[in-house]
Amino acid sequence: MxxxxxxxxxxxxxxxxxAAQLEACTRCGMCAEACHFYQATGNPEFSPVWKIELLKRxxxxxxxxAGKIRLAVxxxxxxxxxxxxxxxxxxxEACTMCNKCSMxxxxxxxxxxxxxxxxQGLSNAGVVPAELLAAVNQQVEEGSPLGVTxxxxxxxxxxxxDEWEVALPQDxxxxxxxxxxxxxxxxxxxxxxxxxxxxxxxxxxxxxLSSQAREVVNFGFYEGNPERTIxxxxxxxxxxxxxxxxxxxxxxxGHAYDALRWTSYNLMAVPQGIEIxxxxxxxxxxxxxxxxxxxxxxxxxxRITFHDACKIQRRGGHIKEPREILxxxxxxxxxxxxxxxxxxxxxxxxxxVIAIKDADSNRYAAxxxxxxxxxxxxxxxxxxxxxxxxxQFTDCVQHFNLDIKVAGLCQMVADALEK
Amino acid sequence: MFWTxxxxxxxxPFFRVALWVFVGGMAYRLVRIIFLGWPADKxxxxxxxxxxxxxxxxKGILVWPFIPxxxxxxxxxxxxxxxxxxxxxxxxxxxxxxxxxMLVWKSLLGFGWKTLPFPIVDWMAAIxxxxxxxxxxxxxxxxxxxxxxxxxxxxxxxxxxxxMVSGYVMAxxxxxxxxxxxxxxxxxxNILMIWIPFSRISHFMFxxxxxxIHGADFGKRAVEP
Ligand code: HEM
Ligand code: SF4
Ligand code: SF4
Numbered sequence: 001m002x003x004x005x006x007x008x009x010x011x012x013x014x015x016x017x018x019a020a021q022l023e024a025c026t027r028c029g030m031c032a033e034a035c036h037f038y039q040a041t042g043n044p045e046f047s048p049v050w051k052i053e054l055l056k057r058x059x060x061x062x063x064x065x066a067g068k069i070r071l072a073v074x075x076x077x078x079x080x081x082x083x084x085x086x087x088x089x090x091x092x093e094a095c096t097m098c099n100k101c102s103m104x105x106x107x108x109x110x111x112x113x114x115x116x117x118x119x120q121g122l123s124n125a126g127v128v129p130a131e132l133l134a135a136v137n138q139q140v141e142e143g144s145p146l147g148v149t150x151x152x153x154x155x156x157x158x159x160x161x162d163e164w165e166v167a168l169p170q171d172x173x174x175x176x177x178x179x180x181x182x183x184x185x186x187x188x189x190x191x192x193x194x195x196x197x198x199x200x201x202x203x204x205x206x207x208x209l210s211s212q213a214r215e216v217v218n219f220g221f222y223e224g225n226p227e228r229t230i231x232x233x234x235x236x237x238x239x240x241x242x243x244x245x246x247x248x249x250x251x252x253x254g255h256a257y258d259a260l261r262w263t264s265y266n267l268m269a270v271p272q273g274i275e276i277x278x279x280x281x282x283x284x285x286x287x288x289x290x291x292x293x294x295x296x297x298x299x300x301x302x303r304i305t306f307h308d309a310c311k312i313q314r315r316g317g318h319i320k321e322p323r324e325i326l327x328x329x330x331x332x333x334x335x336x337x338x339x340x341x342x343x344x345x346x347x348x349x350x351x352x353v354i355a356i357k358d359a360d361s362n363r364y365a366a367x368x369x370x371x372x373x374x375x376x377x378x379x380x381x382x383x384x385x386x387x388x389x390x391x392q393f394t395d396c397v398q399h400f401n402l403d404i405k406v407a408g409l410c411q412m413v414a415d416a417l418e419k
Numbered sequence: 420m421f422w423t424x425x426x427x428x429x430x431x432p433f434f435r436v437a438l439w440v441f442v443g444g445m446a447y448r449l450v451r452i453i454f455l456g457w458p459a460d461k462x463x464x465x466x467x468x469x470x471x472x473x474x475x476x477x478k479g480i481l482v483w484p485f486i487p488x489x490x491x492x493x494x495x496x497x498x499x500x501x502x503x504x505x506x507x508x509x510x511x512x513x514x515x516x517x518x519x520x521m522l523v524w525k526s527l528l529g530f531g532w533k534t535l536p537f538p539i540v541d542w543m544a545a546i547x548x549x550x551x552x553x554x555x556x557x558x559x560x561x562x563x564x565x566x567x568x569x570x571x572x573x574x575x576x577x578x579x580x581x582x583m584v585s586g587y588v589m590a591x592x593x594x595x596x597x598x599x600x601x602x603x604x605x606x607x608x609n610i611l612m613i614w615i616p617f618s619r620i621s622h623f624m625f626x627x628x629x630x631x632i633h634g635a636d637f638g639k640r641a642v643e644p
Binding site: 014015016017019020021023024025026027028029030032033034038042044045047049050053063065066075076102103104105106107108109110113261262263265266313314315316317319338339341342343 | 448452453454455456457458460461462463465466475479486487489490491492495496499500503561562563564565566567568569570572617618619621622625626628629630632633634636637640641642643644
């Protein structure tokens with residue numbers, strides 16, 4: 001039963017775009033070493049190419065002549081119900097969809113997006129890790145996977161406004177820019193909200209929050225479920241539409257940015273004339289155009305490095321902005337990890353992995369690669385532009401007992417604003 | 420006269436059939452992929468898709484056959500990097516710049532070109548054969564490759580190995596009478612040509628799709644592919 005749903009999803013989704021990439025794979029195995037989960041554990045089932053095995057087999061056995069013949073004579077293995085639950089653990093618990101693998105694949109196969117297709121099949125059949133599904137359902141019902149109901153949202157914002165003495169304009173019709181925070185920021189890094197508000201005020205931005213579009217995180221996208229992805233995206237677009245804004249700013253959440261900026265247009269009707277950008281892109285523009293000025297060398301606390309978030313840097317393109325900012329804030333103490341920028345190693349907590357308890361051992365193992373990178377660069381502080389990465393870093397710094405400060409880029413910028 | 424007949428068959432009708440299976444099979448796969456449907460990408464871009472695709476091809480070709488420049492790729496995959504690269508380099512040099520093969524191209528296309536001296540091509544062939552053996556051993560022992568290899572992958576290696584070895588033996592006049600080894604070489608080549616459209620060796624065609632997709636996907640985000 002589940003098998004049939006998975007197969008049907010794959011068959012429906014497989015157009016030339018996916019098929020051409022599945023056909024191109026030479027089974028060379030080079031992608032394995034690109035994946036932090038494989039590198040950290042040596043488990044061959046964590047190689048990217050194996051994570052698309054179901055999709056590949058469905059395609060071969062249903063679409064290609066050679067595959068049909070092989071299936072008929074017993075040379076190919078049909079997909080079984082057991083395999084579906086088996087692969088569910090692999091694609092949800094050992095993949096952050098960081099797409100580093102696509103850079104190493106000599107054929108340039110977009111493995112991350114293909115693994116997303118596998119998740120889509122599994123999610124349609126309901127074969128999703130229970131904790132992830134619970135978070136998705138909580139977002140359907142309460143509007144947030146972290147239990148931020150309307151009441152919590154309101155009181156939390158009031159508290160932030162009070163505590164840091166910032167204005168948080170809400171539901172302002174006719175504002176230019178709608179800013180949508182993630183509940184991770186709201187609940188775990190509230191200082192980030194204050195920081196972003198300060199920056200926007202300093203830049204003279206006409207911005208607003210929305211009580212309707214109040215959650216940027218999209219757990220439907222982690223799950224790979226198109227209906228729920230669209231449901232959560234629609235809440236944001238509806239909120240933006242009601243307020244008549246021209247720009248939506250995604251704050252420090254990577255997966256949300258991927259969903260909103262790079263995926264929504266191909267999934268649903270997106271309102272015309274609204275630009276979608278990431279807060280790092282916006283702040284980068286402010287600094288470039290002089291809308292805000294930062295104290296040179298404001299950071300003087302030893303070696304500092306930047307962690308590239310897969311969905312904001314490699315998949316979002318905001319690679320230069322953080323460097324430009326850090327070269328102002330820490331001209332002498334900023335150093336790159338190796339590899340960095342688009343080739344950076346993922347933190348291991350994205351793609352919903354951090355929400356799944358059973359994935360903890362994978363997550364910690366993958367972070368050891370990061371520990372090694374941090375050690376080699378001698379970092380005292382590591383700064384990033386994604387709160388999901390930051391959650392992973394904060395947790396792992398504790399887990400591994402590291403003497404490293406984990407910081408958010410917007411907070412550093414806010415602290416360095418010239419009055 | 421037995422082997423002369425076999426040679427005539429392998430170079431004549433069998434070769435032509437194999438060539439048609441190859442050309443027809445690849446054309447079929449190309450057309451099928453194109454007609455599977457390509458939904459338009461409606462995402463507004465930050466950078467150029469075309470430029471991204473171009474860079475993606477250049478990065479794959481300029482340094483070492485088809486393997487992209489990404490930090491640690493070589494350190495992490497030295498065997499596939501070197502043996503796989505040498506295998507393809509050798510394959511293309513022999514097929515295009517070997518005198519005997521150029522003459523085949525000339526008979527098919529109607530024009531020829533300058534070729535490399537025999538000793539160079541000969542060394543390339545030896546290296547290519549060694550590379551295939553190394554790729555085979557690597558596939559036998561590497562845990563990921565073991566997991567992802569099916570019968571098709573083993574046959575790929577066998578079917579590229581046979582024409583290479585028979586060609587090498589023929590060029591050195593070893594062990595066999597000329598008609599015998601030439602027949603074996605031609606039969607092996609024909610089998611390879613028939614096999615390609617049914618196997619993953621057809622990657623040489625899909626490479627152009629997937630690399631372009633990769634480059635465009637990175638290009639539109641203004642990221643180095
Ligand atoms: C545009 C042309 C081609 C490109 C870009 C290309 C690229 C690649 C790459 C990247 C690999 C995997 C890594 C490696 O083992 O080197 C590979 C493997 C392979 N290629 Fe090609 N190739 C091309 C043409 C060909 C042709 C014409 C043949 C044979 C007639 C061929 C035969 C093979 C075989 C047999 C393998 C598998 C090696 C193994 O099993 O380990 N390739 N190719
Ligand atoms: S997308 Fe990232 S986590 Fe997933 S298989 Fe590729 S490298 Fe591994
Ligand atoms: S690196 Fe690319 S071609 Fe090689 S096995 Fe992985 S997906 Fe296939």
